[in-house]
Amino acid sequence: MRVLAWILLACCAACGRTDGRPNVLVLVADSLAAGHVSSHGYERPTTPNFDAFAAAGVRFSNAGAAAAWTLPSVASLFTSQPQEAHGARDDELRLSGELPTLAERLRNAGFETHAVVQTPVLGRRTGVDRGFERYDVLDFSLASFERALELARSAFGSSSAPRFVYVHVAPPHMPYQPPAPYRGRFSAESESLAHVDGSIESARAVHRARLAPDHPDVVRLRALYDEHITFVDARLGELVRSLQAQANERPLLIVWTSDHGEAFMEHGEQGHNSSVYEEMLHVPLAIAGTGLRARVEPAPVSLLDVAPTLLELCDAPALPRAEGRSLAPLLRAESFDLQRTLVASSRHYEGKPERWQVAVRSGRFKLHAWPGLGRAELRDLDADPDERADCSAEHPDVRAHLQRELERLQAAFVASTERRELSESERRTLRELGYADDGR
Numbered sequence: 242m243r244v245l246a247w248i249l250l251a252c253c254a255a256c257g258r259t260d261g262r263p264n265v266l267v268l269v270a271d272s273l274a275a276g277h278v279s280s281h282g283y284e285r286p287t288t289p290n291f292d293a294f295a296a297a298g299v300r301f302s303n304a305g306a307a308a309a310w311t312l313p314s315v316a317s318l319f320t321s322q323p324q325e326a327h328g329a330r331d332d333e334l335r336l337s338g339e340l341p342t343l344a345e346r347l348r349n350a351g352f353e354t355h356a357v358v359q360t361p362v363l364g365r366r367t368g369v370d371r372g373f374e375r376y377d378v379l380d381f382s383l384a385s386f387e388r389a390l391e392l393a394r395s396a397f398g399s400s401s402a403p404r405f406v407y408v409h410v411a412p413p414h415m416p417y418q419p420p421a422p423y424r425g426r427f428s429a430e431s432e433s434l435a436h437v438d439g440s441i442e443s444a445r446a447v448h449r450a451r452l453a454p455d456h457p458d459v460v461r462l463r464a465l466y467d468e469h470i471t472f473v474d475a476r477l478g479e480l481v482r483s484l485q486a487q488a489n490e491r492p493l494l495i496v497w498t499s500d501h502g503e504a505f506m507e508h509g510e511q512g513h514n515s516s517v518y519e520e521m522l523h524v525p526l527a528i529a530g531t532g533l534r535a536r537v538e539p540a541p542v543s544l545l546d547v548a549p550t551l552l553e554l555c556d557a558p559a560l561p562r563a564e565g566r567s568l569a570p571l572l573r574a575e576s577f578d579l580q581r582t583l584v585a586s587s588r589h590y591e592g593k594p595e596r597w598q599v600a601v602r603s604g605r606f607k608l609h610a611w612p613g614l615g616r617a618e619l620r621d622l623d624a625d626p627d628e629r630a631d632c633s634a635e636h637p638d639v640r641a642h643l644q645r646e647l648e649r650l651q652a653a654f655v656a657s658t659e660r661r662e663l664s665e666s667e668r669r670t671l672r673e674l675g676y677a678d679d680g681r
Contacts, residue, residue, distance in 0.1 A: 260403070262352075262403045262491075262555050262556060263403065263491060263492040263493060263494040263530060263531075263554070263555070264397055264403055264404045264405075264406075264488070264491050264492070264493050264494070265347070265352075265403070265404070265405045265406070265493075265494050265495075265496075265551060265555065266393075266397075266406050266407075266408065266484065266493065266494070266495045266496070267318075267405075267406070267407045267408070267496045267498075267547070267551075268408050268410075268477060268480075268481070268495060268496065268497045268498070269315070269407070269408070269409040269410070269498055269499060269500055270410055270412065270413065270473050270474075270477060270497075270498075270499050271311060271359075271360060271409065271410065271411050271412070271413070271414040271499065271500055272413055272414040272415070272499065272500070272501060272502070272503045272513060273413055273470060273473075273499035273502070273503075273524065273525060274499070274502035274503045274504075274520060274521075274523065274524070275302075275304070275499075275502065275523040275524050275525045276502065276519070276520055276523060277466070277467060277470055277503070278291060278292075278470075278525045279291075279292050280292040280295055280296075280300065280525075281302065281525065285427060285467050286471075287467050287470045287471050287474065288470060288471070288474045288525075289474065289478075290474045290475060290477065290478025290479075290481070291474055291477070291478070291497060291525060291527070293478070294478070294481055294495070294497055294527060294529055295497070295525075295527035295529070296535060297529050297533075297535055298495075298527055298528050298529025298530065298533045298535060299527065299528050299529070299533055299534075299535070299536055299537075299538055299571065299572055300525075300526070300527040300536075300537050300538070301526040301527070301528075301537075301538050301540075301542050301568075302537055302538065302539050303523075303538075303539055303540060303541045303542065304498070304523070304524055304525070304526035304541075304542050304543065304544070305519075305522045305523055305524065305541065305542070305543050305544070305583060305585055305600075305602070306499070306500060306501045306502070306521075306522050306524050306543075306544050306585060307323055307324065307543055307544050307545050307564075307584065307585050307586070308323075308324050308330075308501065308585060308586050308587070308588075309501050309502075309513050309514055309515065309516060309517060309521040309522060309585070309586070309587045309588060310500075310501055310513050310514040310587075310588050311360060311362045311363065311500050311501065312329050312330075312331075312332070312362050312363065312367060312369070313327070313329050313330050313586070313588075314500040314501050314544065315363060315369055315409070315500055316329040316336045316367075316368075316369055317544060317545055318343070318500075318544045318545075318547050318548065319336075319342040319343045319344065319369060319372075319548060320336070320340045320341070320342055320343075320548065320560065321343075321545050321546075321547075321548045321549055321560050321563035321564050321565040322340060322545075322562070322563070322564055323545070323564055323584050323585075323586060323650060323653070324586050324589075325586065325650055325651070325653055326340075326564070326653045327340055329367060329368065329369070330586075330588075330589045331588070331589050331591055332362075333591075335366065335367055335368040336367060336368030336369055336371070337368075338368065338371075340560075341560055341561070342369075342371050342372045342548075343372070343405075343547075343548040343551060343552065343560070344356070344371065344372025344373050344405065344407070345371055345372030346372070346548075346552055346557045346558055346559075346560065347372070347405045347551075347552070347555060347557055348372050348373075348374065348405075349557075349558075350555065350556070350557035350558070351402055351403065352402065352403045352404060352405045352555070352557075353374060353400055353402050353403070353404045353405070354372055354373045354374050354375070354404075354405045354406075355373065355374065355375045355376075355377075355396045355404065355405075355406050355407075356370065356373045356375070356376045356377065356406070356407040356408075356409075357377045357379070357389050357392045357393055357396070357406075357407070357408045357409070358376070358377070358378055358379070358407075358408075358409040359379045359380070359381065359385055359386060359389045359409060359410045359411040360378075360379075360381065360409060360411055360414075360674075361378065361380065361381075361670050361674075362674070363378070363409060364378055365378065373407070377389075377392055380670075381411045381414070381674065383420065385411075386410055386411060386412060386473075386476070389408060389410050390410075390476060390479075390480050392408075393406065393408045393480055393484075394480065394483060394484065396408075397484060397487070397488075397493075403491060403555070405551075405555075408480075409500070410473065410477070412469055412470075412472060412473035413466060413469035413470045413472075413473050413503075414674070415439075415440075415441045415444050415512065415674070416439050416440045416441050416444075417439035417444070417462065417465040417466045417468070417469045418438070418439045418440065418465070418469070419465075419468045419469045419471070419472035419473075420472065423468045423469070423471050423472040423475075424468060425468070426467075426468050426471060427464040427465075427467050427468055428461055428464035428465050428468060431457065431460065431461040431464065434457060434458060434461045436458075437458045437461045437462050437465070438465075439462065439465035439466075439469070441674070443462065444462060444511055444512060445511075446458075447459055447462055447506065447511050448506075448510065448511040448512065451506075451509060452506055453506065454505060454506045454507055456506075459505055459506050459511075462505065462511070463505045466503065466505070477497070481495060481497070492530060492531040492532075493530060493531070494528070494529075494530035494551075494554065495528070495529050495530060496526070496527075496528050496547060496551070497525070497526075497527050497528075497529075498524055498525060498526040498527070498544065498547070499524040499525060500524070500544075501513050501521055501522065501524065502519070502520050502521045502522055502523055502524055503520065503521070504516070504518065504520040504521050505520070507520050507627070508520070508628070514587065514588040515587055515588060515596070515598075516587050516598050517585055517586065517587050517598045517599060517600035517609060518609075518628055519622070519626075519628060521587075522585050522600065524544070526542065526544070526547075528550075528568075528572060533572055534574050536574065538571055540571070540579040541579070541583060541602060541604065542568060542579070542583075543565055543583045543585070544565075545563070545564045545565030545583070546565035546566055546567070546568050547565070548560055548563070548565065549563050549565050549566055549567040549568075550567045550568040550569055550572070552567070553567040553569045554569055554572075564584070566579070566581065580603070580604065581603070582601055582602065582603045582643065582646045583600075583601070583602045583603075584599065584600065584601050584602075584646070584650050585599070585600045585602075586598065586599050586600070587599075593613075594612070594613030595611065595613040595614050596613070597611070597612060597613050598610065598611055599611075599612060599647060599650065601643045601646045601647050601650065602622075602643075603639070603642070603643060603646075605621055605622050605623040605624075606619060606620065606621060606622070606636065606639050606643065607619070607620045607622055607628075607643075608620075608640065608643035608644065608646075608647060609628070610647050612647070612651060617633075617640075617644065617647070618631035618633065619631060619632050619633040619636060619639065619640045619643070620632065621636070
């Protein structure tokens with residue numbers, strides 16, 4: 242019996258006229274930190290729509306990105322490989338052409354494939370477009386956000402073939418400047434701090450000043466970010482409900498997540514890219530579709546697991562040497578041992594190996610390493626969720642095990658990969674989006 246039959250038990254009679262495979266939507270909101278999501282315990286009501294969506298499916302409360310910034314994280318999502326193996330670890334490096342992608346696998350299995358990406362960071366020359374028959378790249382503007390939603394709605398047409406649609410929207414990425422009525426919802430009490438307006442420059446100023454997390458400027462910047470989250474949550478909620486309402490003959494499977502988190506000076510950094518602390522790695526992840534039993538799964542999982550999961554659910558060939566594992570048994574509420582190690586990385590700054598950070602996690606333990614400095618610290622995330630103490634002395638065996646896994650990751654490093662030349666326009670756009678060599 243197909244795996245899908247276990248997942249889609251509640252298919253209507255009309256579904257019998259199809260081959261049983263679902264339409265699939267992967268929805269990514271850029272820079273959405275799980276620590277700012279209401280269903281993850283955040284004190285502000287930022288995400289009522291995500292929370293309602295997740296409550297109807299399976300929410301993974303302990304999901305992590307494989308990288309702390311967009312390009313390698315999305316490449317990892319599509320290949321189930323860490324950035325050290327897939328090669329797309331810097332703006333000027335492409336995804337290795339030797340690795341098959343999720344979109345290629347689904348297209349070869351008969352799916353129509355369409356991507357809508359509202360960020361030039363994922364332009365066609367990165368290689369992440371492989372496997373997509375249509376690949377729309379939009380800019381960061383509010384108008385382009387609305388255009389992305391329109392394209393997403395129209396992507397599921399009347400074709401008899403199943404469809405795989407990937408939608409990546411810019412909000413809540415910087416600048417944190419949502420439109421009315423969201424602006425001022427959480428920041429009104431600090432309107433006197435007009436110099437912190439949510440712009441990328443004001444965020445950079447907070448970062449350069451190395452302010453404490455409770456400094457008024459940081460508090461206001463965080464409030465503006467939360468307003469931006471509430472804005473994108475409302476619009477994506479409308480999109481999801483409209484797509485669910487129009488699903489008829491073929492069931493619809495939706496993955497809602499983010500590519501990485503966002504820091505607000507918890508460890509001296511603002512934004513993303515530069516570290517592997519949980520504020521930059523912990524992301525929301527929920528999967529909903531016909532037949533899924535609503536539940537919360539606390540086991541640590543990774544965006545590396547998304548592609549193996551979707552390929553199994555869609556009866557498509559698996560990816561070779563996948564670092565992630567299929568979560569289909571968890572979606573079926575079966576007994577499933579997820580004890581394994583998970584890896585994640587910060588950005589590689591060319592010529593500055595000391596800035597590369599790596600996280601290797603097993604259960605509640607996480608090795609936070611700076612390979613270029615020969616330094617590593619062990620964290621117990623249950624006992625020390627703020628990641629302040631090195632517990633290597635208390636758990637030497639765990640430290641040794643995770644150190645071996647770190648060495649395995651380093652051995653998989655792709656020393657050379659296809660380099661792409663950035664145009665001056667692309668460089669300017671990346672600088673405008675905060676992708677400058679300043680630690681973010």
